[in-house]
Amino acid sequence: MEKIKVKYDEEFDDLYVFKSDRKANFSVNLDELVIDIDSNNNISGIEIMDAANTISQFTPEKFSKEKLKNITRAEIITSAKGNAMMVMMMLYYKEKLIEHKVPITIAMPTVR
Numbered sequence: 712m713e714k715i716k717v718k719y720d721e722e723f724d725d726l727y728v729f730k731s732d733r734k735a736n737f738s739v740n741l742d743e744l745v746i747d748i749d750s751n752n753n754i755s756g757i758e759i760m761d762a763a764n765t766i767s768q769f770t771p772e773k774f775s776k777e778k779l780k781n782i783t784r785a786e787i788i789t790s791a792k793g794n795a796m797m798v799m800m801m802l803y804y805k806e807k808l809i810e811h812k813v814p815i816t817i818a819m820p821t822v823r
Contacts, residue, residue, distance in 0.1 A: 715787060717802075719779045724763055728785045728800060729756030746798070754787055757800055766802075778804050 718727045733755035735747035743765045747756035759765050767774040786801040 715785050717782050717785050719762070719782060721776055721780060724761055724776060724779075726759045726762040726766075726779055726782070727756060728759075728787060728802075730754070730787070752791075752796075754789055754796075754798060757787065757798070781805055 713730050713732060716729055716731050718729075719725070720727075729747070733749045733753065735755045736750040737748055739746040739748065743760045745758040745760070746754060747758070749755040762779055763774050763776050766779075781804055782802050783805060784803045786799075788799040788801070790797045
C-alpha cells in the first residue's frame with residue numbers, strides 16, 4: 712500500500728492528501744477541490760480548500776478545524792470506467808474513520 716500523507720494549513724483551512732512517491736503531471740480544478748494527476752492518470756494528491764465547510768457538506772455534523780488538525784491518516788480509493796474516475800477519500804480522525812466518505816467523480820482527459 713502506498714504511503715499517503717496528510718497536511719492541514721489551519722490559517723487557510725486547506726487540507727492536502729497526497730501520495731508521497733508520485734509527482735503531479737496536471738491538476739483538475741473542481742470548485743473547492745484540486746485533484747492532482749500523475750503521468751499515468753493516477754491520482755497523486757487531493758487538495759480541499761475551505762476544508763471545514765467543504766467536508767461538512769458530506770458529513771452529518773459540522774466538521775471543525777480542530778478535527779482537521781487531528782487527521783491521523785487518509786485513504787484514496789479510485790475506480791475508473793471509460794474516461795471517468797470515481798474517487799473516494801476516507802479520513803481518519805484520531806484513528807477513527809470518519810463515517811462518511813467524500814465522493815468525487817471526474818472526467819479524465821484522453822492521453823495520446
